[in-house]
Amino acid sequence: MLILYQxxxxxxxxxxxxxxxxxxxxxRMAGIEYDIRTTLPLSAPKxxxxxxxxxxxxxADSRFIIQHLKTKYKDLDAGLNPAEAxxxxxxxxxxxxxxxxxxxxxxxxxxxxxxxxxxxxxxxxLPPVVRDVVALIYRPRIKRQIFGHGTxxxxxxxxFELGMADIDALSxxxxxxxxxxGNRPTTLDASAFGFLxxxxxxPIESPLKEYGLVKRNLRNYVDRIKxxxxxxxx
Ligand SMILES: N[C@@H](CCC(=O)N[C@@H](CS)C(=O)NCC(=O)O)C(=O)O
Numbered sequence: 115m116l117i118l119y120q121x122x123x124x125x126x127x128x129x130x131x132x133x134x135x136x137x138x139x140x141x142r143m144a145g146i147e148y149d150i151r152t153t154l155p156l157s158a159p160k161x162x163x164x165x166x167x168x169x170x171x172x173x174a175d176s177r178f179i180i181q182h183l184k185t186k187y188k189d190l191d192a193g194l195n196p197a198e199a200x201x202x203x204x205x206x207x208x209x210x211x212x213x214x215x216x217x218x219x220x221x222x223x224x225x226x227x228x229x230x231x232x233x234x235x236x237x238x239x240l241p242p243v244v245r246d247v248v249a250l251i252y253r254p255r256i257k258r259q260i261f262g263h264g265t266x267x268x269x270x271x272x273x274f275e276l277g278m279a280d281i282d283a284l285s286x287x288x289x290x291x292x293x294x295x296g297n298r299p300t301t302l303d304a305s306a307f308g309f310l311x312x313x314x315x316x317p318i319e320s321p322l323k324e325y326g327l328v329k330r331n332l333r334n335y336v337d338r339i340k341x342x343x344x345x346x347x348x
Contacts, residue, residue, distance in 0.1 A: 115149050116141075117167040122152040124235045125316045128344055129308075132214055133176045134164040136308030140180050142343040143299040144188040152239070180301055190300045198295050202302040205287060205294065208280055209309045215265040216277030217313050220320040222256045223266060228318050229253070277322045284310070285329040292338075299339075307339045315340070 118141065120134035129135040141148050148166075155163045158174060165174035168186070173179050184191065194202060221232040237245040237252075260266035265273055284306060288294055294302045314326035315336050326332055341348045 115147060117151055118148050118164060119151050119153050119158065119166065120164045121154070121236065122239055124238075126347055127311050127315055127340070128347065130232075130235050130312065130316065131163055132217070132309045132312045133162075133210070134308075135312060136210075136305045137164045137166075137176045137179055139307050139339070139343060140183060140190065140301060140304040143304055144183060144190055146183060146187045154236075154239070180304075190298075190304070194295065194300065201287075202295060202300060205284070205302055206305045208283060209305050213277055213280040213284075213309055213313070215260060215263045216273050216280070216322055217309070217318070218256065218260050219265050219270075219273050220318050220322060222253060223260060224270060224320055228320070231317055271321075274321045274325070278325045281313075281322070281326045281329060281332070285332050288331050288335060290331065303339065307336065307343075311336050311340065 118134075118138060120129055120138065121131050124130055127135070128138055138148075138150075153163070155161055158165050159172055160174040162174065164176060164179065165172065166179050166182075167173075168182065171182070173182055191199065191202065221228055223229075233245075233249045233253075237249045240248060257266060265276075268276070288306075293299050294306060310326065310332055314323050314333065316323075
């Protein structure tokens with residue numbers, strides 16, 4: 115059985131990690147059987163979650179994992195024409211390489227109360243003293259990543275302005291449709307759901323979350339995908 119290694123479930127959502135949520139959602143949308151092992155990134159092959167074990171294969175990074183799932187099990191993108199496939203890739207990059215960093219900013223840098231909620235959710239599995247030490251090491255490390263990406267160099271209102279443009283693009287791209295492309299779920303939906311629920315459906319407060327919640331189509335989309343693929347969480 116394929117094993118998905120990811121953070122512990124919390125906040126009433128599939129995963130506090132956007133990328134773990136994306137990967138598990140792909141598995142569910144594709145109807146692939148899997149087991150979960152909860153862990154922290156420290157022991158992951160590339161130092162990040164998710165990763166999978168499938169027989170003798172150990173594979174990290176949601177993009178390589180999904181490529182493997184497409185080849186070995188089911189390709190949710192089969193049938194997309196070249197323009198649809200290009201749109202899917204471009205939107206995934208917007209979500210995962212841009213919007214992601216605005217949400218990371220809200221969790222690790224924006225306010226102390228968000229940081230406390232984030233810290234408890236990620237490191238709460240560790241014994242109390244260890245938890246504090248590991249969090250103390252991790253916070254500057256992630257803040258360096260946010261700074262390295264460039265997002266961490268902006269004023270809060272600039273970070274949110276950039277993130278809100280992504281939310282606008284996602285809302286306009288979805289429109290009144292059930293899925294982002296066509297009438298069935300594709301990889302883009304796994305990605306969009308994983309990142310949107312981690313923006314508007316989690317207890318990290320920010321102008322970005324408020325802005326996303328005003329987009330009725332995105333709110334309905336997140337609720338619908340969650341109810342359909344994670345009925346145990348509804
Ligand atoms: N490109 C990777 C990104 C994975 C990623 O950034 N995972 C985060 C959690 S959302 C992580 O484990 N970060 C730990 C770290 O950077 O130390 C993927 O698609 O899986």
